[in-house]
Amino acid sequence: MRGITKRFSGVTALDNVSLxxxxxxxxxxxxxxxxxxxxxxxxxGGVHQPDAGEIVLDGRKxxxxxxxxxxxxxxxxxxxxxxxxxxxxVAGNVFLGREPRNxxxxxxxxxxxxxxxxxxxRLGLDISTRTxxxxxxxxxxxxxxxxxxxxxxxxxxxxxxxxxxxxxAETTRLIDLVCDLSKQGVSVIYISHRLGEIEQCADRAVxxxxxxxxxxxxxxxxxxDKVVSLxxxxxxxxxxxxxxxxxxxxxxxxxxxxxxxxxxxxxxxxAARGEILGFAGLVGAGRSEMARAIAGMDHCxxxxxxxxxxxxxxxxxxxxxxxxxxxxPEDRRVEGLIVEMSVRENVSLPSLRDFSRFGLISRKRxxxxxRRQVDSLRIKTPTVEARVRNLSGxxxxxxxxxxxxxxxxxxxxxxxxxxxxDVGAKAEIYRLIRDLASQGAVILVISxxxxxxxxxxxxxxxxxxxxxxxxxxxxxxxEENVMQLAVGKKVPxxxxxxxx
Amino acid sequence: xxxxxxxFILLVILCAITGFENPRFFSPINLGNxxxxxxxxxxxxxxxxxxxxxxGIDLSVGSMIALNGMLSVIALxxxxxxxxxxxxxxLAVPMALGLAHGVLITRFKMQPFIVTLCGLLIYRGIARFxxxxxxxxxxxxxxxxxxxxxxxxTLWGLPTPFIYLIIISIIMWLVLHRSVYxxxxxxxxxxxxxxxxxxxxxxxxxxxxxxxxxxxxxxSGILFAFYTNDVSPSTQGNFYELYxxxxxxxxxxxxxxxxxxxxxxxxxxxxxxxLQNLVNLLNIPSSLNFAVMxxxxxxxxxxxxxxQNARRKK
Numbered sequence: 170m171r172g173i174t175k176r177f178s179g180v181t182a183l184d185n186v187s188l189x190x191x192x193x194x195x196x197x198x199x200x201x202x203x204x205x206x207x208x209x210x211x212x213x214g215g216v217h218q219p220d221a222g223e224i225v226l227d228g229r230k231x232x233x234x235x236x237x238x239x240x241x242x243x244x245x246x247x248x249x250x251x252x253x254x255x256x257x258x259v260a261g262n263v264f265l266g267r268e269p270r271n272x273x274x275x276x277x278x279x280x281x282x283x284x285x286x287x288x289x290x291r292l293g294l295d296i297s298t299r300t301x302x303x304x305x306x307x308x309x310x311x312x313x314x315x316x317x318x319x320x321x322x323x324x325x326x327x328x329x330x331x332x333x334x335x336x337x338a339e340t341t342r343l344i345d346l347v348c349d350l351s352k353q354g355v356s357v358i359y360i361s362h363r364l365g366e367i368e369q370c371a372d373r374a375v376x377x378x379x380x381x382x383x384x385x386x387x388x389x390x391x392x393x394d395k396v397v398s399l400x401x402x403x404x405x406x407x408x409x410x411x412x413x414x415x416x417x418x419x420x421x422x423x424x425x426x427x428x429x430x431x432x433x434x435x436x437x438x439x440a441a442r443g444e445i446l447g448f449a450g451l452v453g454a455g456r457s458e459m460a461r462a463i464a465g466m467d468h469c470x471x472x473x474x475x476x477x478x479x480x481x482x483x484x485x486x487x488x489x490x491x492x493x494x495x496x497x498p499e500d501r502r503v504e505g506l507i508v509e510m511s512v513r514e515n516v517s518l519p520s521l522r523d524f525s526r527f528g529l530i531s532r533k534r535x536x537x538x539x540r541r542q543v544d545s546l547r548i549k550t551p552t553v554e555a556r557v558r559n560l561s562g563x564x565x566x567x568x569x570x571x572x573x574x575x576x577x578x579x580x581x582x583x584x585x586x587x588x589x590x591d592v593g594a595k596a597e598i599y600r601l602i603r604d605l606a607s608q609g610a611v612i613l614v615i616s617x618x619x620x621x622x623x624x625x626x627x628x629x630x631x632x633x634x635x636x637x638x639x640x641x642x643x644x645x646x647x648e649e650n651v652m653q654l655a656v657g658k659k660v661p662x663x664x665x666x667x668x669x
Numbered sequence: 670x671x672x673x674x675x676x677f678i679l680l681v682i683l684c685a686i687t688g689f690e691n692p693r694f695f696s697p698i699n700l701g702n703x704x705x706x707x708x709x710x711x712x713x714x715x716x717x718x719x720x721x722x723x724x725g726i727d728l729s730v731g732s733m734i735a736l737n738g739m740l741s742v743i744a745l746x747x748x749x750x751x752x753x754x755x756x757x758x759x760l761a762v763p764m765a766l767g768l769a770h771g772v773l774i775t776r777f778k779m780q781p782f783i784v785t786l787c788g789l790l791i792y793r794g795i796a797r798f799x800x801x802x803x804x805x806x807x808x809x810x811x812x813x814x815x816x817x818x819x820x821x822x823t824l825w826g827l828p829t830p831f832i833y834l835i836i837i838s839i840i841m842w843l844v845l846h847r848s849v850y851x852x853x854x855x856x857x858x859x860x861x862x863x864x865x866x867x868x869x870x871x872x873x874x875x876x877x878x879x880x881x882x883x884x885x886x887x888x889s890g891i892l893f894a895f896y897t898n899d900v901s902p903s904t905q906g907n908f909y910e911l912y913x914x915x916x917x918x919x920x921x922x923x924x925x926x927x928x929x930x931x932x933x934x935x936x937x938x939x940x941x942x943x944l945q946n947l948v949n950l951l952n953i954p955s956s957l958n959f960a961v962m963x964x965x966x967x968x969x970x971x972x973x974x975x976x977q978n979a980r981r982k983k
Contacts, residue, residue: 464866466866486865486866486868487868487869487870489868490867490868498866503860504863504866505863506863507859507860507863507927509859510856518852518856518869519867519868521852521853528849528850529849530847530849530852572867
């Protein structure tokens with residue numbers, strides 16, 4: 170791709186950007202949200218047309234007028250949100266729209282499974298092609314998408330944040346797969362915010378900033394710090410913030426909560442005021458479900474929650490919110506935000522009654538409150554009336570935060586707070602989390618990002634199959650200990666998560 | 670606001686064509702009649718719109734109007750209730766039915782389409798059974814004349830149903846576009862899960878939308894009973910739910926929920942009734958009535974979709 174320029178209603182999204190990729194090469198495409206990574210890839214995938222510049226494939230100038238043309242050229246796009254159908258089996262997904270027919274025009278079921286088999290095996294997937302997709306983990310579903318790409322004879326696979334919802338082990342497997350694909354001559358463009366992965370698997374890292382090429386780094390020089398400084402154009406210091414602010418132990422107590430995944434096992438823990446308690450574990454350990462139970466989203470009558478010495482009954486999200494217990498959910502577009510509504514309407518939704526009299530909303534006070542959050546959280550949006558859909562992931566997450574900071578948080582539960590968020594915004598969110606703790610809130614951070622949970626937390630509770638297997642003090646927090654506890658093994662340094 | 674302008678332009682064009690082809694369109698009698706019908710249909714269409722905004726649907730409107738009309742007649746002529754009591758009764762029943770819809774939909778997680786479809790069948794059946802399937806009139810029941818004046822009279826030269834519609838529209842405009850409850854309605858329609866995470870009592874909000882629709886349908890039902898003067902249990906209100914849905918959709922309510930405005934619903938209702946009027950005045954065979962209406966709704970919604978797409982591409 171040479172000299173690609175793309176403008177959207179006057180805004181230049183890409184300005185003279187170039188990207189080269191050799192056969193079998195793995196290139197990591199890095200950049201903050203809004204840097205133009207997705208736009209560039211959408212041009213390559215035939216979704217958008219460039220205003221200037223050219224695409225050269227195998228030495229020939231090529232036009233990619235539509236998605237179908239990209240597929241014909243062997244370009245496959247694996248989106249962050251997977252495009253699989255949960256109600257079809259593996260073979261049905263791989264050959265969706267290209268099903269082999271029998272004489273009657275019906276699907277030839279023998280052939281579809283026989284054809285799908287080699288692609289599934291090639292990826293080292295140990296599942297039947299007759300398994301329905303909704304029975305598979307996210308990681309396996311992703312593999313099925315890759316199998317589909319291979320079945321289309323893809324020569325170039327674009328992966329947009331492929332590991333954002335994978336566990337550590339699954340991520341390793343995916344990275345191995347990317348290496349294998351490149352050995353088989355398939356080129357891969359890999360977009361990720363997790364810089365550690367880039368160091369492991371990419372031949373080169375191409376960095377975009379503000380719609381321009383910001384630089385390129387070979388695999389030997391693509392260190393974490395160098396990539397970050399190219400991405401933001403400045404050095405980020407104090408990426409993680411620590412504090413020794415005074416803490417009040419036993420301020421927040423949870424007893425006998427259970428997650429909807431493991432209804433026979435219970436979770437109990439204490440958290441101190443001013444403390445950031447991390448929750449580590451494998452995906453499916455029941456951490457998000459525990460958070461939902463505490464916040465009143467899921468039915469969990471057995472739990473006993475004590476805040477500042479008082480027992481508080483929580484039967485619905487309303488109860489939790491009334492007591493200052495707020496959840497920043499895992500899937501912000503589904504659970505955290507109403508993306509078709511404006512920033513103003515989203516920020517004010519939980520606290521709407523504070524801006525109203527006799528049930529009628531004061532538009533002015535509502536806008537002022539939203540504007541205060543936009544300013545203090547530095548949310549990048551043209552106005553508070555902009556639809557949340559049009560904001561970048563990091564800014565959307567800040568809108569979710571703004572909702573709760575309009576009120577007075579006493580306990581904030583963050584579920585995967587920085588998933589799909591760029592480095593710059595990540596640092597800001599870490600700082601916000603730490604500020605909240607210093608101001609005397611209890612913070613729970615659920616994270617599958619090992620680096621994040623190790624660095625953000627004052628203490629880590631590790632969950633395994635619906636139970637806390639142990640809590641680690643700051644000094645004992647390391648990857649080894651967390652992993653051991655996460656797979657259900659005992660670790661000498663681990664302590665119980667609560668005192669009787 | 671943009672969405673309403675397109676449909677408003679369509680309305681103006683239709684009025685101009687009809688008026689040009691047949692000047693009787695602008696005669697005071699015709700305008701008065703049309704205004705009266707807009708009032709009758711507009712009131713329950715607002716209810717239908719509110720339900721659609723919560724991403725639900727109410728198919729029981731027509732049968733409810735029949736049942737309600739029949740109950741009004743029975744309350745006045747057979748039970749000899751004082752007219753204020755009769756009115757209260759005729760409003761309480763549809764509200765209770767709306768509540769039942771709401772409970773079935775929110776507590777028992779049934780689909781609105783199914784619940785209200787069953788309502789459509791059940792209420793029609795009860796209306797016919799309670800009257801032995803015979804048309805019933807008010808006769809000279811006690812309080813009939815007072816009520817008739819309220820329901821079919823004129824005030825400041827305008828038919829009373831039209832005035833009620835204006836009052837209800839102003840109230841509902843405040844409710845939908847300015848109140849906390851209205852914001853919750855829109856939020857729940859857009860994304861129920863996120864609304865629940867934000868502490869909105871989603872079941873209460875959705876359930877109450879059906880009660881509100883019941884109330885508005887009840888008001889319409891009483892007015893219709895007096896408009897037709899006697900209630901024929903098998904035909905009263907037939908297909909009216911579809912008028913309500915068509916008016917709401919023409920006015921910019923999305924069946925996916927979370928979108929819609931009171932002004933839009935009013936323009937949508939007006940458009941539908943002007944179309945009926947057009948069929949009559951332009952000597953189009955009245956058997957084509959529904960076909961014309963269907964065609965215009967289709968074109969209106971299609972044009973809106975095309976305009977939205979064009980705008981998005983820009």
